[in-house]
Amino acid sequence: MAASRMKLELSRVVQGNTRLGLLKEMGRMGQHSLDIPGCLLYTHLGTVPHLTQDTLHTLSSLPAVTQVTLSNMAEHQDVLEEFKGGFKKFAGLHDTVLYCSLHDPAAQCPTGHTTNKTVSVWGSGGRIELTVAKFMALQKTAQPDWYQSMADGETWQASASRKRVRKSVDRTLAHLDECLMVHQKSQELDGVGVFGVVEGGDILEERLRSARETAKRPVAGFCLDGFQTGAMDQVLRSQLISAVTKELPEDKPRLLQGVGRPDEVLACVEAGVDLFEGFFPFQATERGCALCFSFDITPDPESAAPDEEQRTAGETQPNRDLNCVDQTHMTSFEMNLKDKRYQDDFRPLVEGCGCYCCRNHQRAYVHHLLVTNELLAGVLLMIHNTSHYHGFFRAIRAALASDKMDLLRRRVLGNGKK
Amino acid sequence: MAATINSEADGNIKESSMSFKKALTAVQPLSLRIVAECPVTKARACDLTLPHCTVSTPVFMPVGTQGTLKGITVDQLEVLGCQICLGNTYHLGMRPGPELIEKANGLHGFMNWKRNLLTDSGGFQMVSLVELSEVTEEGVKFKSPYDGKEILLSPEKSISIQNSLGSDIMMQLDDVVSSTVRGPRVEEAMHRSIRWLDRCIAANKHPDRQNLFAIIQGGLDAELRKACLDEMTQRDVPGFAIGGLSGGEEKDDFWRMVTLSTDHLPREKPRYLMGVGYAVDLVVCVALGCDMFDCVFPTRTARFGSALVPWGSLQVKQKQFAKDFQPIDPDCQCPTCKRHSRAYLHALFKSDTAAMHHVTIHNIAYQLTLMRSVRQSIVEGRFPEFIRTFMKRLFPSRDQYPSWAVEALASVNVTLE
Numbered sequence: 022m023a024a025s026r027m028k029l030e031l032s033r034v035v036q037g038n039t040r041l042g043l044l045k046e047m048g049r050m051g052q053h054s055l056d057i058p059g060c061l062l063y064t065h066l067g068t069v070p071h072l073t074q075d076t077l078h079t080l081s082s083l084p085a086v087t088q089v090t091l092s093n094m095a096e097h098q099d100v101l102e103e104f105k106g107g108f109k110k111f112a113g114l115h116d117t118v119l120y121c122s123l124h125d126p127a128a129q130c131p132t133g134h135t136t137n138k139t140v141s142v143w144g145s146g147g148r149i150e151l152t153v154a155k156f157m158a159l160q161k162t163a164q165p166d167w168y169q170s171m172a173d174g175e176t177w178q179a180s181a182s183r184k185r186v187r188k189s190v191d192r193t194l195a196h197l198d199e200c201l202m203v204h205q206k207s208q209e210l211d212g213v214g215v216f217g218v219v220e221g222g223d224i225l226e227e228r229l230r231s232a233r234e235t236a237k238r239p240v241a242g243f244c245l246d247g248f249q250t251g252a253m254d255q256v257l258r259s260q261l262i263s264a265v266t267k268e269l270p271e272d273k274p275r276l277l278q279g280v281g282r283p284d285e286v287l288a289c290v291e292a293g294v295d296l297f298e299g300f301f302p303f304q305a306t307e308r309g310c311a312l313c314f315s316f317d318i319t320p321d322p323e324s325a326a327p328d329e330e331q332r333t334a335g336e337t338q339p340n341r342d343l344n345c346v347d348q349t350h351m352t353s354f355e356m357n358l359k360d361k362r363y364q365d366d367f368r369p370l371v372e373g374c375g376c377y378c379c380r381n382h383q384r385a386y387v388h389h390l391l392v393t394n395e396l397l398a399g400v401l402l403m404i405h406n407t408s409h410y411h412g413f414f415r416a417i418r419a420a421l422a423s424d425k426m427d428l429l430r431r432r433v434l435g436n437g438k439k
Numbered sequence: 440m441a442a443t444i445n446s447e448a449d450g451n452i453k454e455s456s457m458s459f460k461k462a463l464t465a466v467q468p469l470s471l472r473i474v475a476e477c478p479v480t481k482a483r484a485c486d487l488t489l490p491h492c493t494v495s496t497p498v499f500m501p502v503g504t505q506g507t508l509k510g511i512t513v514d515q516l517e518v519l520g521c522q523i524c525l526g527n528t529y530h531l532g533m534r535p536g537p538e539l540i541e542k543a544n545g546l547h548g549f550m551n552w553k554r555n556l557l558t559d560s561g562g563f564q565m566v567s568l569v570e571l572s573e574v575t576e577e578g579v580k581f582k583s584p585y586d587g588k589e590i591l592l593s594p595e596k597s598i599s600i601q602n603s604l605g606s607d608i609m610m611q612l613d614d615v616v617s618s619t620v621r622g623p624r625v626e627e628a629m630h631r632s633i634r635w636l637d638r639c640i641a642a643n644k645h646p647d648r649q650n651l652f653a654i655i656q657g658g659l660d661a662e663l664r665k666a667c668l669d670e671m672t673q674r675d676v677p678g679f680a681i682g683g684l685s686g687g688e689e690k691d692d693f694w695r696m697v698t699l700s701t702d703h704l705p706r707e708k709p710r711y712l713m714g715v716g717y718a719v720d721l722v723v724c725v726a727l728g729c730d731m732f733d734c735v736f737p738t739r740t741a742r743f744g745s746a747l748v749p750w751g752s753l754q755v756k757q758k759q760f761a762k763d764f765q766p767i768d769p770d771c772q773c774p775t776c777k778r779h780s781r782a783y784l785h786a787l788f789k790s791d792t793a794a795m796h797h798v799t800i801h802n803i804a805y806q807l808t809l810m811r812s813v814r815q816s817i818v819e820g821r822f823p824e825f826i827r828t829f830m831k832r833l834f835p836s837r838d839q840y841p842s843w844a845v846e847a848l849a850s851v852n853v854t855l856e
Binding site for chain 2: 104111112345377382385392400419
């Protein structure tokens with residue numbers, strides 16, 4: 022049996038699509054739970070970028086699920102085999118659910134390397150070609166709690182033809198069947214959840230076929246692939262996701278890959294997505310930016326801090342091009358701390374933020390660390406950005422619970438101003 | 440530092456004798472209590488009380504060049520037990536500049552470090568980093584690497600910047616000559632350093648809260664060192680540094696200059712040996728009577744994957760550690776060793792900069808733990824025994840002991856079997 026013991030308890034469904042709930046009894050011992058809509062903890066080989074356990078644990082209420090990618094892990098297969106204790110123990114991760122995805126959502130994956138029988142991942146030493154046998158051998162040694170099934174996801178380019186999209190759906194289903202076959206025969210993977218991958222590019226009928234067929238298999242949840250920022254505009258993305266999620270069983274989580282921008286996250290939550298990959302804070306960190314968008318939906322108008330919004334709107338350079346493929350570009354949700362204007366700004370990154378960085382340091386200091394290329398800049402920004410982003414997900418759940426999604430959307434988008 | 444030429448130097452020289460007297464009467468923001476002295480060697484354990492907290496010596500001071508210790512938060516540094524760290528005047532004076540740091544309530548406020556800070560004079564970087572520098576009686580002239588403007592770092596300017604930084608210990612501007620240079624230039628530099636010391640003392644705006652240390656120069660010439668010691672110890676400065684060493688000179692010359700200096704430095708004042716941080720050098724120079732040390736080596740080498748251990752060092756990035764599931768040092772109590780294996784760190788070096796932070800944490804922990812053990816053994820009257828055990832652990836056999844260390848230790852009555 023491939024499905025794990027994990028249970029999804031929905032407390033609210035808004036407008037037929039948007040779901041508020043709790044993933045319960047996750048992990049091998051069933052001791053973990055995760056609120057949805059929620060976000061996974063993004064890592065490089067089990068480490069949140071730039072952070073050690075000390076700096077990571079300055080953050081309160083970290084998500085119960087940590088994501089690691091096969092692209093990071095595959096090159097260490099022989100090491101993990103010799104280690105025998107599984108990846109969590111290898112990486113010094115205690116007390117978390119481990120989810121293993123195929124690719125790194127923050128890294129561009131070169132295309133043109135998938136075949137009928139293989140997919141390729143790119144590690145530090147270059148390309149590693151995976152067959153189902155090799156893929157499953159990796160899962161057996163890594164022993165995650167959930168993993169994404171092997172998939173052909175090369176359909177996100179605008180040029181992908183209908184034929185190519187159909188092939189990707191077929192291949193992905195075939196990979197899933199093969200993975201499940203191996204999975205069910207592997208004692209090591211007993212209780213581990215397989216996430217089936219829904220492909221289909223921007224073609225509705227292929228999306229529906231992929232969703233329906235995947236839903237027939239004994240999977241624990243679903244990955245929605247090929248929707249990443251840059252692949253399509255939000256209107257089409259929302260339409261396709263709404264259509265796809267209607268085909269999926271209500272009691273299993275839906276994880277959207279490659280989408281992290283706050284405006285897109287909100288739209289995708291409304292289309293029926295439960296889980297997101299937490300790579301957006303990392304991308305902001307790498308461009309020297311601090312997330313500063315407002316998500317305060319408390320009823321008291323004074324604490325809604327209109328000044329803060331004004332300031333934020335004025336200080337950032339909006340980049341609302343939904344078709345922007347280059348994810349390294351700054352968005353309107355962040356402030357560029359490399360900017361000279363912060364040189365003598367002795368305020369915290371975000372007023373009222375309770376993260377370690379904002380409690381202890383000022384914009385001027387982080388600016389200095391960035392212009393002098395100091396490693397601590399990445400550490401402090403990653404702490405703040407992770408804290409801010411996970412706070413945003415808490416706000417989404419609070420908004421869903423109290424019918425305030427409209428207000429939240431206005432806040433996040435800067436009071437409805439463009 | 441601001442790109443303006445400082446021409447106040449002459450005026451300050453004239454004023455210096457008056458300010459010198461003023462400094463004499465002021466209460467120094469430093470006190471040294473000798474907790475224990477080794478009955479065999481010249482080693483001592485002291486409590487050095489500075490404005491931000493008391494430092495237990497012998498102490499190793501990690502270097503946080505640009506107002507940050509490479510990738511480590513101030514909280515992490517505090518948890519490791521660090522009581523004093525360094526900032527570099529040259530770097531901080533350039534970026535973000537003394538005016539901004541002053542606005543941020545000094546370097547303490549800017550980096551949010553609640554314990555002590557020591558700043559150097561900026562002179563060493565000028566000589567080592569900047570190509571076009573010219574030393575005159577006025578100061579060190581150099582071209583800014585950022586905008587090409589000519590800048591003069593005078594003793595007054597150096598102290599002015601360090602006053603803005605607000606460090607607990609400031610260093611005088613000295614005329615630095617490479618320790619491998621011999622001849623009249625060394626003598627000139629020694630005499631100039633004495634004159635500059637007087638100018639620095641006169642320039643210190645905060646003698647009540649910022650300590651100014653003199654730097655003993657004189658190259659590798661015992662006569663010159665002795666002359667410098669005689670002159671400088673006549674000044675009522677709160678502490679002394681031994682400078683101009685650990686710049687590539689022969690170790691035989693190095694230790695002799697160190698021991699000559701400690702022989703003539705006053706017992707009741709702290710002695711800081713600049714630029715020393717290798718474990719053997721630390722242990723030997725504690726035996727020769729030094730209290731304070733700094734070096735970028737432990738943190739720099741960490742970023743290249745070199746972890747310090749009681750038996751030397753371990754290159755985590757080397758293939759031999761890919762499947763080594765032990766911690767860096769099974770006996771080490773640092774956060775890195777408690778959680779991570781050599782194999783994981785080896786793998787992580789390929790994926791994330793956090794790998795560097797892990798080894799940096801370990802190396803700082805190693806240095807600070809070593810110095811705490813040294814101190815403990817001095818307090819308990821078993822330092823000579825500690826040295827023997829330490830050497831045995833560090834070197835596989837007796838014939839691998841560096842001869843300079845054996846000689847230096849013999850000079851303070853410690854024979855290694």
